[in-house]
Amino acid sequence: MSEKRKKILEVKHLKQYFNVGKADEVRAVDDVTFDVYEGETFGLVGESGSGKTTTGRSIIHLYEPTDGSILFEGRDISKLKTKAEFLKFRREMQMIFQDPYASLNPRMKIKDIVAEGIDIHHLAKNDAERSKLVEDLLETVGLNRDHSSRYPHEFSGGQRQRIGIARALAVKPKFIIADEPISALDVSIQAQVVNLLKDLQREHGLTYLFIAHDLSMVKYISDRIGVMHYGKLLEVGTADEIYAHPLHAYTASLISAVPVPDPEYERNRKQLPYDASAEQDHPDNPRKLREIVPGHFVRCTEDEVATYRKKAEEYKQQA
Amino acid sequence: MAERILDVKNLKIDFHTYAGEVKAIRDVSFHLDKGETLAIVGESGSGKSVTTKSLMGLLANNAEVTGGSIMFHDQDILKKSEKEMQNIRGKDIAMIFQDPMTSLDPTMRIGQQIAEPLIKHKHVDKKKAWAQALELMKLVGITDAEERIKNYPHQFSGGQRQRIVIAIALVCYPEILIADEPTTALDVTIQAQILELMKELQEKIETSIIFITHDLGVVAGMADRVAVMYAGQIVEYGTVDEIFFNPQHPYTWGLLNSMPTLSSTKLEAIPGTPPDLLDPPKGDPFVARNPYAMKIDAEQRPPFFKVSETHYAATWLLHPDAPKVTPPDEIIRRRQTFKDIMAHRAI
Numbered sequence: 001m002s003e004k005r006k007k008i009l010e011v012k013h014l015k016q017y018f019n020v021g022k023a024d025e026v027r028a029v030d031d032v033t034f035d036v037y038e039g040e041t042f043g044l045v046g047e048s049g050s051g052k053t054t055t056g057r058s059i060i061h062l063y064e065p066t067d068g069s070i071l072f073e074g075r076d077i078s079k080l081k082t083k084a085e086f087l088k089f090r091r092e093m094q095m096i097f098q099d100p101y102a103s104l105n106p107r108m109k110i111k112d113i114v115a116e117g118i119d120i121h122h123l124a125k126n127d128a129e130r131s132k133l134v135e136d137l138l139e140t141v142g143l144n145r146d147h148s149s150r151y152p153h154e155f156s157g158g159q160r161q162r163i164g165i166a167r168a169l170a171v172k173p174k175f176i177i178a179d180e181p182i183s184a185l186d187v188s189i190q191a192q193v194v195n196l197l198k199d200l201q202r203e204h205g206l207t208y209l210f211i212a213h214d215l216s217m218v219k220y221i222s223d224r225i226g227v228m229h230y231g232k233l234l235e236v237g238t239a240d241e242i243y244a245h246p247l248h249a250y251t252a253s254l255i256s257a258v259p260v261p262d263p264e265y266e267r268n269r270k271q272l273p274y275d276a277s278a279e280q281d282h283p284d285n286p287r288k289l290r291e292i293v294p295g296h297f298v299r300c301t302e303d304e305v306a307t308y309r310k311k312a313e314e315y316k317q318q319a
Numbered sequence: 320m321a322e323r324i325l326d327v328k329n330l331k332i333d334f335h336t337y338a339g340e341v342k343a344i345r346d347v348s349f350h351l352d353k354g355e356t357l358a359i360v361g362e363s364g365s366g367k368s369v370t371t372k373s374l375m376g377l378l379a380n381n382a383e384v385t386g387g388s389i390m391f392h393d394q395d396i397l398k399k400s401e402k403e404m405q406n407i408r409g410k411d412i413a414m415i416f417q418d419p420m421t422s423l424d425p426t427m428r429i430g431q432q433i434a435e436p437l438i439k440h441k442h443v444d445k446k447k448a449w450a451q452a453l454e455l456m457k458l459v460g461i462t463d464a465e466e467r468i469k470n471y472p473h474q475f476s477g478g479q480r481q482r483i484v485i486a487i488a489l490v491c492y493p494e495i496l497i498a499d500e501p502t503t504a505l506d507v508t509i510q511a512q513i514l515e516l517m518k519e520l521q522e523k524i525e526t527s528i529i530f531i532t533h534d535l536g537v538v539a540g541m542a543d544r545v546a547v548m549y550a551g552q553i554v555e556y557g558t559v560d561e562i563f564f565n566p567q568h569p570y571t572w573g574l575l576n577s578m579p580t581l582s583s584t585k586l587e588a589i590p591g592t593p594p595d596l597l598d599p600p601k602g603d604p605f606v607a608r609n610p611y612a613m614k615i616d617a618e619q620r621p622p623f624f625k626v627s628e629t630h631y632a633a634t635w636l637l638h639p640d641a642p643k644v645t646p647p648d649e650i651i652r653r654r655q656t657f658k659d660i661m662a663h664r665a666i
Contacts, residue, residue, distance in 0.1 A: 047506035047507070047508065047509075048477075048506055156592055157363075158592065159592075186362040186363055186533060187362065187533055187534075187535070187574060187577055187578060188362060188573060188574060188577050188588065188589035189362075189588075189592070190577070191577035191578075191586040191587065191588035191589070192588040192589075192590070194586060194588075195586060195588050213506065213507065215507065216536075216578075216579040217579055219579065220579040220586060253508065254507065254508060257507040257508045257510070257511040258507055258536065259507075259510070259511075259514075259534065259536025259537045259539065259540050260536050260539065261535035261536050261538070261539050261563060261575060261578050262539055262563060263539045263540075263559045263560055263563050263564070264564075264656065264660065265539070266536075266539045266540035269540065271508075271511050271515075274508075
């Protein structure tokens with residue numbers, strides 16, 4: 001992959017604190033920096049409370065960042081002023097939610113759910129065109145054209161998630177944030193939805209931010225992965241690098257904890273421990289993402305870079 | 320041969336709903352031996368949770384057992400009154416539920432909740448029961464147990480709560496522990512700890528476990544034997560190695576094929592959705608989604624064909640007259656591993 005790829009999203013030193021200045025201040029996202037390139041899938045993994053969902057919500061501007069900036073196609077999204085600018089931004093960036101039961105209004109017909117964006121952005125000239133757009137979208141996501149006048153309760157979880165995807169696609173976005181889009185679905189249905197997302201990406205040139213805790217699925221869908229823990233981004237690299245050559249102890253620990261559908265592997269599995277207290281911050285020796293090998297970053301101090309480089313070198317020799 | 324403690328035979332359960340009779344469990348048979356872990360895997364709606372609820376006598380009011388027996392040693396659980404079940408539940412057969420946030424009483428101190436089964440079932444006096452509760456809290460790895468025994472559930476994290484739920488389930492040293500998706504609500508690192516804890520405790524108190532889950536990764540690490548359920552029926556069962564490395568039913572193939580392993584580059588989804596159990600298919604329930612389906616699959620339910628002493632699968636593909644089919648590449652790869660393992664064990 002060439003380094004000349006276009007950055008579609010730049011997250012710079014994003015801080016998202018809640019209850020700022022109070023005793024119960026929460027630093028949900030603390031100085032997170034990463035880029036997403038056009039047409040790729042960037043996977044954000046972490047455990048509950050790691051700040052991955054908050055990061056996604058900040059990017060789509062559901063929160064005003066405490067500090068730092070988010071640039072979408074070069075524009076700072078906190079500096080959008082006019083309603084027209086906001087509308088354009090909202091059209092270009094869409095979201096797919098985790099819970100296909102809670103994210104569809106039970107009192108609306110499928111066609112109205114899917115067409116909400118079409119209406120807001122005036123993408124259809126008349127009713128006939130609106131219906132056609134909706135029906136085409138349903139077909140695109142693998143549903144039946146004449147499902148459009150049904151209500152959400154008539155659909156299974158996997159079908160509902162397809163409706164959520166159709167709704168996101170309706171406004172022809174460039175960038176889709178998928179927040180745990182498959183974790184509420186059955187195994188056999190998960191693969192269907194993931195394959196659908198992959199196909200849509202290829203056909204429409206979409207860029208995804210894929211947020212999940214299921215590491216094996218993230219590895220499968222993502223080009224690059226960022227690992228979050230306690231509001232901090234600890235490691236960024238290509239999906240293969242992160243899995244085959246994890247450098248940060250937390251990443252290694254997380255991967256070692258993933259159950260694998262292979263009894264032989266499971267019998268020999270050793271879970272690696274991780275001690276977060278070893279990573280105390282010192283003001284004179286700040287931890288930040290540093291590039292260890294090209295394209296592979298680890299949050300560490302200046303002095304630790306050499307250690308990580310050595311580790312990366314060892315991986316290389318093993319291979 | 321291991322002692323058989325549970326024998327479920329030809330279990331049938333219907334649910335009465337406004338839409339009609341939902342045939343949730345359609346002729347399910349399995350057994351559990353002392354000290355082993357049996358995993359029941361399947362998708363939502365496959366009937367795995369209903370099966371275990373029937374073992375506990377916890378079926379919903381609109382459920383009706385229309386046939387079969389559940390022999391726990393020499394007594395049929397289905398013939399027990401609610402009063403008799405109360406003496407079995409929590410004492411001989413205990414259960415761990417999926418959601419540790421809702422399975423504890425928010426208004427009771429956790430010491431009280433752990434001690435309660437001892438006081439009720441074993442008639443231990445309160446002081447002794449609390450002392451045992453304290454021991455158990457230490458055993459399941461709650462730090463500062465002396466302090467924390469007086470805390471309420473909301474003062475614990477999700478992982479700690481699940482440890483407490485396990486303590487409650489094990490306090491009477493049950494013969495059977497039913498764990499229904501016990502780690503699904505937890506993070507992977509916490510999940511790994513809880514699973515490790517369950518294995519340790521199983522050895523210590525010599526309990527048998529029925530483990531309900533949809534996560535094949537967890538099954539691979541926990542189970543001695545596996546039963547695969549689909550649309551209210553068991554379609555295949557065998558040892559963990561037989562199911563993961565030598566699967567025979569196309570549904571089992573599909574499940575294993577649709578799971579990403581850390582090295583997989585391609586996912587094969589199972590097309591379609593499970594059948595509607597208001598009107599279940601009369602043949603093989605997987606027929607509509609099965610790329611290997613034959614004419615007979617739609618017409619007649621396949622019997623269990625024997626693969627080994629411990630391994631049976633209900634698919635017509637195992638009939639001597641069935642055409643030879645080539646399973647997916649992933650399954651061929653797994654079968655090669657199976658051969659290697661068997662060859663290695665023979666040495």
